[in-house]
Ligand SMILES: NC(=O)c1ccc[n+]([C@@H]2O[C@H](COP(=O)([O-])OP(=O)(O)OC[C@H]3O[C@@H](n4cnc5c(N)ncnc54)[C@H](OP(=O)(O)O)[C@@H]3O)[C@@H](O)[C@H]2O)c1
């Protein structure tokens with residue numbers, strides 16, 4: 001690899017690193033970082049998208065220029081936008097800066113941009129190089145890309161279990177399977193998500209808080225999916241000063257007279273069936289890129305069946321609950337042959353004290 005190429009990779013990796021500083025904060029927007037070099041190849045500015053509504057990475061970098069960018073180059077991990085959103089199009093700003101070359105890692109999957117930004121840059125006489133560090137950029141923005149391609153949210157399912165694969169006793173007692181360290185890791189992990197979902201039964205049995213305990217502001221949206229609307233009149237989720245709560249119910253089965261139990265500060269939406277895909281689509285429409293399913297076996301099984309889960313995170317504690325009086329993490333998938341079973345890939349394993357944390361992807 002030539003020295004010049006090594007430098008291009010170095011600057012694009014810098015842009016990707018800057019983009020990652022927006023982790024968990026940019027939805028519905030992507031994570032984007034930008035680096036600007038002057039015509040002699042010296043860095044003169046950089047920027048990243050901090051939050052939806054704030055300047056885009058390219059605009060931030062161009063606003064912070066220490067020197068004239070005429071004849072210089074830009075490295076950015078996503079195609080610059082060409083539409084008026086909450087902020088003006090970045091393409092116009094790049095063109096008027098006098099930059100003559102731009103390295104773009106991936107095209108923006110957003111249908112309003114997708115290739116049009118690159119076309120405008122080329123038409124303005126800017127040399128565009130597409131595809132540098134593509135794999136890393138796709139990984140960084142996989143949830144944003146997934147939502148734009150499928151109109152669904154990128155789903156991660158999380159559960160805690162004993163070494164014999166049990167999530168709690170059948171009488172509902174499950175506190176605590178994993179150690180304190182794992183549980184506090186779950187709180188910080190939630191900061192990477194736009195929403196956390198549980199089923200109505202987990203609300204009734206566990207009365208969870210579902211917050212990051214302050215590591216994200218605002219906290220992720222807390223979502224309860226219920227078929228019956230038989231939810232408790234008192235619950236932590238009804239206190240929305242900590243985090244917002246949304247109840248989604250299936251209007252084909254719910255007893256709507258029970259809506260009076262839900263306080264007015266809690267948002268309520270109805271869907272036409274209990275298909276979890278409707279949740280995924282509804283949340284995608286609201287701008288959620290990545291959601292964490294923390295439900296019990298019933299909803300988790302359906303969410304997998306309907307392709308709402310792309311990744312899993314499980315915490316495994318060195319404890320044994322035994323068979324008859326304990327719960328499985330999943331219900332029945334009705335597999336009859338081994339080739340039908342769900343296979344996961346790209347597993348990462350870590351030790352959290354005495355617990356084991358496994359992250360895996362669903363095979364595409
Ligand atoms: N160890 C862990 O990681 C972990 C995590 C979560 C839960 N749990 C345990 O799991 C137990 C609850 O299990 P669960 O399976 O009943 O909880 P769940 O999956 O969270 O809740 C099931 C409820 O989800 C609602 N729902 C909406 N659409 C559905 C669909 N398509 N299919 C199925 N349910 C749908 C229904 O609510 P309505 O009944 O309101 O209509 C249903 O009863 C609790 O004891 C809890 O402690 C353990």
Ligand SMILES: [Zn+2]
Nearest residue numbers: 056080081090
């Ligand atoms: Zn932009």
